[in-house]
Amino acid sequence: MAGAAVLFLVVAAAYASFYIAPEERTMRVLQRIFYFHAASAWAGMTAFSICFVANLLYVWRRQEKWDALGVSCAEVGLAFTTVVLITGPIWAKPAWGIYWTWDARLTSTFVLWLLYISYLLLRTLIEEPDRRALLSALFGIFAFIDVPIVFGAIRWWRTQHPAPVIMGGPDSGLEPTMRAVFFFSVLALHALMVFLIVERYQLEKMRADFEIVRREAEAQ
């Protein structure tokens, strides 16, 4: 049921991006990537923010559920950031004439992606569950430092990536219908993010059950 509702929302958001949002004057149809690209970036940042809170709570409370939530959010955030790093260059090539440039926003996003890949790799290297949870929580807290840098990169430095159109100061903004479609896309992709985190969290809880059954089997 939840899956069907999320599917409906994302299909409706895609429809709105193509058929309801007006065509932008300079980039024409190409600008429609914005609704998917930027909304995915927002959802990814939210997932990493929840991961950060879960990491802090794990360090403070040492409860397994916070570790499970942290890794679930890290994986989902990584999926969304992967989409951002794929759709961005597809948009950049016709708009800028190049797929990639090492500007502040692109580089900090790529570093963010590498940091959370490292977070997941770190977890595969440590066998002991409590030690794995603690070290990955500490690393997750460190990795989150890049999230405000990604957010601020297009506000603090003027390089290749366009300036923000939302929360970008008095000179920024979107045409009202574009703005409505964008926020609807943000809502749809956040619903997808929550759905994926719940699915991934259930897998992590099942892993904990598996460990209990495995220990029982070993004890026999």
Add this chain to the structure above:
Amino acid sequence: MKNLDSVFAAYAIGWAVFFVFYLSVAKRTSSLREEIERLKSSLNRGK
């Protein structure tokens, strides 16, 4: 329409990433569930 192929590619690849991620979670869940069932039945046989 110029650049429609880029728009289509961005949406198609993006949705494919989410779909593959969802499938990977579903596959891992189902194989873990099977493993738990297998362990539980071997535990029950041992009792």
